[in-house]
Amino acid sequence: MIENLKLALNLNFNTGSLEGSIEINLRESIKTFILNKGLKVEEANRELSQELKGIQGFEKFKVSVVKLEEPANNLELIYSGKLESYESVLPYLKDSINREYTLLRTDSLFYPIPAEPAFESLVKSVVSSEFNAEIDIGGVPDDLTIAFGGEIIGNRLIIEGTNRLDIAIAPFHVVEGEQFRLFVLSTKGIERTLDLLRRACEFYSSILGKKTAKYTVIETPENYGGQAGKGYALVSRSSLRREIPANLYHELAHLWNPRVTPEAHLSRFFDEAFANYLTALAIREIHGEEAFNSFIENLRRDYEAVLGRFPEAKKLKPSEWGKLGFWKLSYTRGALILHDLHQKLGEDFYEILRRIVNSTTLDFERFKAIVEDVSGLVIDV
Structure with missing residues (x-):
């Protein structure tokens, strides 16, 4: 669905709010986008309306529904507001903007997703997208580090051929291996984790074919839910350091996901x-x-x-x-x-x-x- 995306974000860590400016190109013309329930479109290059509405079949999951007057395959928006958590509906979805741990991901709708306010429509939109993205982030304090699965050049993030975005900001330590890059909140026990990750990758490669790109792991606090993107994964603190880190192996296995309808x-x-x-x-x-x-x-x-x-x-x-x-x-x-x-x-x-x-x-x-x-x-x- 999405083909290219350029996004500029300015984050306010005191209020938990953001200002976003986005240019989005689609493979087909659509009429409806959805955004986090705390975000609102301020300016656009097209006439539109917006309302707060529950997702069909999941009405407690409220979203900002942005409806264009006419279908379009490109859109420019300026939007702002507080990134609201969905933890009361989906316990893992604790995404917010704060100094302790900031998480921005597709699931919390921190950028406009082309979809109707229905679970099936949202899933199909994300799965059918394969887009290139450039994201500029402002407002990040000097003592915090941006973690991302793609290329990081200062405060500019670049990723190609993805269907989702996941950005974490926290006081990370960065641990680099030959094939791996880990953003961790503590280095305790992480050398063993890196060795197990390497062994799991070698095993999957032996039966499914080798992946040459560097793989990124981003540590999350507990109960944020594991998440896999193109060439990266979000994995909880305890999962990274377990005797048998099954969740880490699980997220790594997604690197070999087949293309499905x-x-x-x-x-x-x-x-x-x-x-x-x-x-x-x-x-x-x-x-x-x-x-x-x-x-x-x-x-x-x-x-x-x-x-x-x-x-x-x-x-x-x-x-x-x-x-x-x-x-x-x-x-x-x-x-x-x-x-x-x-x-x-x-x-x-x-x-x-x-x-x-x-x-x-x-x-x-x-x-x-x-x-x-x-x-x-x-x-x-």
């Missing part, structure tokens, strides 16, 4: 299910069979807990999870489906993974065709 992405099967099962395989490779079995058993217990609350979920196919609101099954049942498939197919399973990763566009029909072509097995997903 927006409709298929709704189920989260091709990113979260695959990332969780790749996590299990990395745990077996690095920490041994017992740790692997324990991880799989935890997935089974978590899935059974879901069925205890929603027994109807057992009858649903992965292709139905997204539209029916059961996409979280990908983390548990989705990964278990892949585990069962691996047990049935043995080494052929890795050929399926490689074909999926290298697919130009993937959906459930293409996935079924790949499995049948490699193994002769007919599956129903």
Whole structure:
């Protein structure tokens, strides 16, 4: 959806507010954008209206809906206001502007997203975007560091071919490895983390193909939720330093996400299910069979807990999870489906993974065709 984006932000750390100026180019003409509920358009190069409205099917998630009088494929806006947290609706979404830890990410709508105020429309917009972005940030105190997954040149940030933006500002330490760059709030225990990250990357590369670009990890405080972008991840403080850092392996696995259609992405099967099962395989490779079995058993217990609350979920196919609101099954049942498939197919399973990763566009029909072509097995997903 988005093709190019130029954004200038001026942050006020005393009030938690921002002023933004954006130029955005789209691959098609659209009429509606959504913004964080605390932000308001002040000037625009087009006639528009705006109102505060709940996302369809998720009405407590309020957004500023910006509606153009006529559809357009480019837009220039000046907007401002306080970046409001959505923590009361989604506990992980604590994004705000403050000296302790500032986080700006697509999920908190700190820049205009071309979408209707509906969850499905928002997901499809983000997933179908692959844009280049330049961001200039002002107002950052000298004692704080900007963390970003792309190139950082002073207060200018550049990233290519992304579908989301994640910017953190805090008193970070920067730890550089040959292939990795870590923005951490403390260096305690981080050398071990860097070694485990390197080993996990080598393992994924051995089965899926090597990634040559530098990978960035940005530490977050607890309960901010893990997040993966193009060539980077947000990972919590404790997750970075656990004996078995499964969340770190999970976010790293997203580096090999296949390209999927927006409709298929709704189920989260091709990113979260695959990332969780790749996590299990990395745990077996690095920490041994017992740790692997324990991880799989935890997935089974978590899935059974879901069925205890929603027994109807057992009858649903992965292709139905997204539209029916059961996409979280990908983390548990989705990964278990892949585990069962691996047990049935043995080494052929890795050929399926490689074909999926290298697919130009993937959906459930293409996935079924790949499995049948490699193994002769007919599956129903």
